[in-house]
Amino acid sequence: MALAIEAEGIVKTFWSGWWRRRVKEVLKGIDLQVEEGEIFGILGPNGAGKTTLLSILSTLLLPDRGSIRILGIDGLQDGHRIRESVNISSGNANFVWSLSVIENLRFYGMLYGLSGRRREEKIESLVNLFDLKEHLEVPFDRLSTGLKQRLSLAKSLLNDPTLLFLDEPTVGLDPGVSMRIRGQIRSTHKASGMTVLLTTHNMKEAELLCDRIAFLKEGKILAIGTPGDLKRIVRVGDLIRIQFEGNISEEELLRMEGVINYSISNESCEIMVDDAEKRAGPLAATLSNGGARIKSLTLEQTDLEDVFVEFSKDAGSDRGLCI
């Protein structure tokens, strides 16, 4: 599979103040590869450097050091060519206040060289996709937050980008609107096959949308992988709680595939596995065959939030894994 993004050794430092200059090293040597057609998430706490990384990859910002290739084009030398094929949508979207929805779409369409019928057809399809028809003549500053976000997404698809950057696309939106936006991102991606790079600190969003995720903290990528991979990396698995009578053989538990950890006390047992739904059946069968009578079995699935908490605990620990 070809790579949409190749970044190596990206370092970015911001300087502020005239008199006593303050230095903040935001990115500390980022290596990243994103395959074409992927939805790739950058997850991390506030101030981790997510937006800075996205801005560099979208050519809005130049790094101090490192190399970037976007869609096979050198990001440091030929940003203009890259900008033909990428676009961006951000949370807390801002466009010229007094322009209406349709005027904003026309203006940005023209920035990408669209004119005449081609532009109007493109706008019409995006207006339908994002359900903006009733609001075409409404000035930007009178739109609700959700509508602003939908307009921002529509604008970001005007040039049929090969690579789309989404910077916290659902930040500040209520759950219903967020769900709708995520659905639209997913369906657009499915229809076009474009590569999407999104930043978020919403774990559910990352898990729902992303094929792979990079955990970013304090300017460093701590791990990259699928949501499942990342759970395995931090050994934060799903939990199976069993109430039983009789005996459970610890040797058998240790031999079982997918078991990460366990604890047994009196007639209850907690077993941590990589995938509760997959392991619960074989586990129950094995324990029953070993002489335990299972009274109850409950599953407690972990999500990326637990993984996130684990990563956030100790930035110094170099898990250093990339799957």
Place this chain on the structure above:
Amino acid sequence: MSLLNFQKTLVQIGAFAFKNWIITRRNFFSLAEIIFWPLVGLFSVGLLTVFLRLDESMTGFILIGVMSMSLIQVCQIDVAYALLYDLWAKSMKHTFIAPIHPFQLISGAWLIGMARSGLVFLLLSIFSGVAFGFNFFESGAISLILYLLGLFLIAVSIGIGVCTLVLLFGYKAEVAAWSITSIMALICGIYYPISILPSPFPEIARAIPLTYFLEYFRSFYGFEGRINNLLLRGFGLIGLYLTIEAVLLRWVIHHARKKGTFIKLSE
């Protein structure tokens, strides 16, 4: 450049003209910039010439100054608006993630600036004729066109300067959009010949193209200046400044990409 690329470039230039046009059409204050302030300027100075009982040629000398300042101010503010609207709306990054060149941004806004300035010229010419008996068309079509072209080029030069300052200093620089023209007018002898200015201001005035275009146009109304080749000097200087500014603006945009200005001004 292929035909397709050329068409695309025109559309991109048109985008900035479209934005400025829509905002001008919708905003009352924008209309005030075209009608209210230029007329206030014309009448306040024109009535002063009546009160002072200045003769016809001296009235013309001063009204040419008023006209020049109004035209430059209206045209240059449109060029500056190309970035100022994005600055105020915090939408800078959406403009600069698009595949545009700085000259497209400037020239699209400049087109609307020239159209608005042209309207101001017509309006002020009519009122100058009716109220003060001064005819701006007396110099002839070619000299009038050259004079207006000079003013429009000065305006685009100031507008680029404002855009450059905005990209360097952000909100702190927006005041430049309203102050540069006034300072320039003061130095270039808008209501008086530069010879009355104390040193070193006459020398500074000679480095500013407006001095030559004012003197050129006034020469058709009986004010023969002491400087030769006025148009050559005026257009030569403006060419030099525009070349320097084009290089500077490109550098400033590159610098903005290094410093994260587009991100900061979009937050």
